[in-house]
Amino acid sequence: MRRRLFAPFALLAAVLLSAAGYRAFTVTGSANGAVSFNESVNTTFGSTVKASVTPQFSLNQTFTSGTGSGSVDVKWCVNDTIAASSQDTLDLAGVLTNEFATTTTFATVKVLALKAATTNSNNVWIGGAAANRFNSFLKDSSVVVVRPGYMVMLWGPGTGYAVTAATADRLLIKNSGAGTPIVYNLCIAGTST
Numbered sequence: 001m002r003r004r005l006f007a008p009f010a011l012l013a014a015v016l017l018s019a020a021g022y023r024a025f026t027v028t029g030s031a032n033g034a035v036s037f038n039e040s041v042n043t044t045f046g047s048t049v050k051a052s053v054t055p056q057f058s059l060n061q062t063f064t065s066g067t068g069s070g071s072v073d074v075k076w077c078v079n080d081t082i083a084a085s086s087q088d089t090l091d092l093a094g095v096l097t098n099e100f101a102t103t104t105t106f107a108t109v110k111v112l113a114l115k116a117a118t119t120n121s122n123n124v125w126i127g128g129a130a131a132n133r134f135n136s137f138l139k140d141s142s143v144v145v146v147r148p149g150y151m152v153m154l155w156g157p158g159t160g161y162a163v164t165a166a167t168a169d170r171l172l173i174k175n176s177g178a179g180t181p182i183v184y185n186l187c188i189a190g191t192s193t
Contacts, residue, residue: 025102026065027075029189031111031155034058061157063110067191070157072111076104077187082175084122089129092188093169106169108160109190111153112137114173117183118149122176124184126152129170136161136168145176146184160190 040052063072076096082088090096094105116124127135128143135141137154146152163169175182 025073025100027072027189028063028065029072029075029111030060030062031113031153032058032060033153033155034060059156061155063189067193069159072189072191074104074106074192075111075187075189076106077185079183079185080173081181081183082124082173083181084175085178087172087174090171090173091169092134092163092171093165105165105192106163106188106190107193108162109134109137109188110157110160111155111187111189112161113151113153113155113185113187114146115151115185116146116148117185120148120182120184121180122182123147124182125172125174125176127172128174129172132167132170134161134163134168134171143172143174163190 034056035058036054036056038052038054040050043049043051061070064070065073067073076098080088092106092109094103096104098104114124114126124146125143126146127133127138128141129135133141138144144152171188173184173186
């Protein structure tokens with residue numbers, strides 16, 4: 001498995017931070033999404049009348065650094081490849097290492113975003129780990145199927161989805177089939193307490 005973290009300077013940064021003994025990180029960010037469609041129809045009642053509807057809604061959330069509502073203090077992002085008929089099981093409670101070679105431990109997840117590469121032939125499945133699954137955003141052992149070129153995002157300002165070490169901390173990312181690898185981008189942000 002080849003895992004590429006989003007930082008070309010990761011090795012240099014890790015060496016410098018380790019040498020300095022510095023471990024106080026500040027995490028901020030945002031998650032944005034909007035849906036808007038327009039549907040119109042021309043009707044004739046003596047004269048031509050055009051009627052249209054435009055349903056729309058959005059959620060634009062800025063996250064400050066911290067552990068309260070609207071805040072995050074840990075994040076983990078990756079661009080990764082999974083071989084045909086294979087999977088990754090990510091342990092969200094103390095196993096993931098960030099770009100600065102520091103262990104990332106989630107107590108809650110407030111942002112979960114996954115994008116499948118348009119060049120994929122197989123789908124990306126997210127969720128449904130065999131044991132100790134982090135599934136508070138899913139029902140039971142369900143998975144979300146992300147087709148090539150599609151993206152799923154889950155985010156909000158509140159308390160987030162709980163991660164419980166050793167009992168509810170495993171997130172499965174799986175290649176849905178044989179024959180070809182899949183490529184995906186994943187970003188998770190949340191709180192450490």
